[in-house]
Amino acid sequence: MRLIRGNTKIGRGGSRPTCWTTEIGRASQLIATLGRRKDLDVICPYCGYDKDCALFTDEHVLPRALGGNVQPTNPFRCRVCKDCNSACGRWIDGRFAKSWPIHNWKTDAARRTYDPNAEVAFPPSYIGTRSDWNQADGTICEFWLGPTGDHIYHFHEPYTDADVFAGRPPHIPATKVDPGTVFVAFVGTNPVWPPIVYRGARETFDEVTPIHLVNAAPHRDSVPYPALTTSRQQAQYNWIKSRPEGVMVPAQLAMDVDWGERFLIKFGIGLGATLLGGNFVTSQHSGVLRKALWERKPESRAQLGIRGSAFLARDEMQMPMFAIPQCHTIVVMPVQGRLMALLNLYGRHEGMIQISDDQQLWECLIPEEGRTWTIAPAFRRFVGPVSIIDFMNNGEPETSPLRKQIDAILDSGVPLPPYHLTDPTEPKSA
Numbered sequence: 001m002r003l004i005r006g007n008t009k010i011g012r013g014g015s016r017p018t019c020w021t022t023e024i025g026r027a028s029q030l031i032a033t034l035g036r037r038k039d040l041d042v043i044c045p046y047c048g049y050d051k052d053c054a055l056f057t058d059e060h061v062l063p064r065a066l067g068g069n070v071q072p073t074n075p076f077r078c079r080v081c082k083d084c085n086s087a088c089g090r091w092i093d094g095r096f097a098k099s100w101p102i103h104n105w106k107t108d109a110a111r112r113t114y115d116p117n118a119e120v121a122f123p124p125s126y127i128g129t130r131s132d133w134n135q136a137d138g139t140i141c142e143f144w145l146g147p148t149g150d151h152i153y154h155f156h157e158p159y160t161d162a163d164v165f166a167g168r169p170p171h172i173p174a175t176k177v178d179p180g181t182v183f184v185a186f187v188g189t190n191p192v193w194p195p196i197v198y199r200g201a202r203e204t205f206d207e208v209t210p211i212h213l214v215n216a217a218p219h220r221d222s223v224p225y226p227a228l229t230t231s232r233q234q235a236q237y238n239w240i241k242s243r244p245e246g247v248m249v250p251a252q253l254a255m256d257v258d259w260g261e262r263f264l265i266k267f268g269i270g271l272g273a274t275l276l277g278g279n280f281v282t283s284q285h286s287g288v289l290r291k292a293l294w295e296r297k298p299e300s301r302a303q304l305g306i307r308g309s310a311f312l313a314r315d316e317m318q319m320p321m322f323a324i325p326q327c328h329t330i331v332v333m334p335v336q337g338r339l340m341a342l343l344n345l346y347g348r349h350e351g352m353i354q355i356s357d358d359q360q361l362w363e364c365l366i367p368e369e370g371r372t373w374t375i376a377p378a379f380r381r382f383v384g385p386v387s388i389i390d391f392m393n394n395g396e397p398e399t400s401p402l403r404k405q406i407d408a409i410l411d412s413g414v415p416l417p418p419y420h421l422t423d424p425t426e427p428k429s430a
Helices: 024-033 082-097 100-110 193-204 231-241 261-276 284-293 298-302 388-392 401-410
Strands: 056-060 077-081 125-130 140-145 151-156 181-185 211-213 308-313 328-335 338-345 349-356 371-376 381-386
Touching: 056 082, 077 082, 077 261, 082 100, 082 261, 100 125, 100 349, 151 231, 181 193, 181 231, 193 211, 261 284, 261 298, 261 308, 261 328, 261 338, 261 349, 284 349, 371 388, 371 401, 381 401, 388 401
Parallel strands: 181 211
Antiparallel strands: 056 077, 125 140, 140 151, 151 181, 308 349, 328 338, 328 371, 338 349, 371 381
16 A cells, blocks of 8 residues: 655644534543543444444554553553454554564663563564575574674574564464574673573563573573574584674565555554544544555555555654654644644654544544654653644754653663673672
């Protein structure tokens, strides 16, 4: 699908609808809480079918894998049927969260939450498939980097869609793939780090995948690293040990050109249902979005003419003022007769989707100044809603009250321990 990029600009033209003054209390309450409407307990926003209330469950508009399970209250949820919730988890949210750009930015954000009193597990960053592995045994070698630059190798038989995801594709059960073998070469000499690296690797790969050491860990712990038991594992180990040090790693990486489009459409539907209620769910444009959500062929989605822009990298953003490093920003704004939603993820990727073109659906619920929410996903905290005007703070968003609140959240984490120690014999946590 090619999301049609509009050339509209944010403006303050026009006047507030006449009902705004009389319903400002109701609108403020709805916007402040993103209230979950009871009339969604019959019609599922994602499939559009009438179903029994017992078949419905909470769905995270922003997935938990991306920090959408914010606390102490979670306003970013809507009621959907269990079938759609499950399908979205496997085919929409899961695929998006395991795309290599999102996985790696999520990994970077997670490292702001170090807790020396907890069993921390930082997932490794995905680099790609090693092109210098000869694949003589029918396997490929996926290469990852741990938090201290640790080299992590995962040998396994090729997946379907292997080049698109960081690790096993989420729509393929673990029982249907080769679990392979993982090797870890520690780099950091601080004894605090190897357990963190190991736990991150253990959570990243399937439980049945053995994890072997390439070099001795600079610590004394009880991790049961297994011995090599097959000739294939020995050959893979020997190949790793033969790699020259201090040279650029030859890795190949590929991804779908439409890697975030269906997720962005799902986000637009969920946010529209949460903000606007049942009238949006039964609207004509909602039906178009649903059709695009479940259309797997990009060329067929392109024919539906959905307005917006697919996820753009930082240097291509149309609205970089909403980019806050390691945070998500949600912006809802009326633009020339359309209600648009912008989603900036980790301050790195920006996408936009049209929620509705029927002004009657939002004129008493969304003010013309728009609304923004900012989420610190690693801390599961959010700030908002605030108007776009307040967010911009007279052209200085970096000094706005909202930004100060977010910075306070981000700065609440404990600094990471050093990667290396002059004398690695004594473990130190900071």
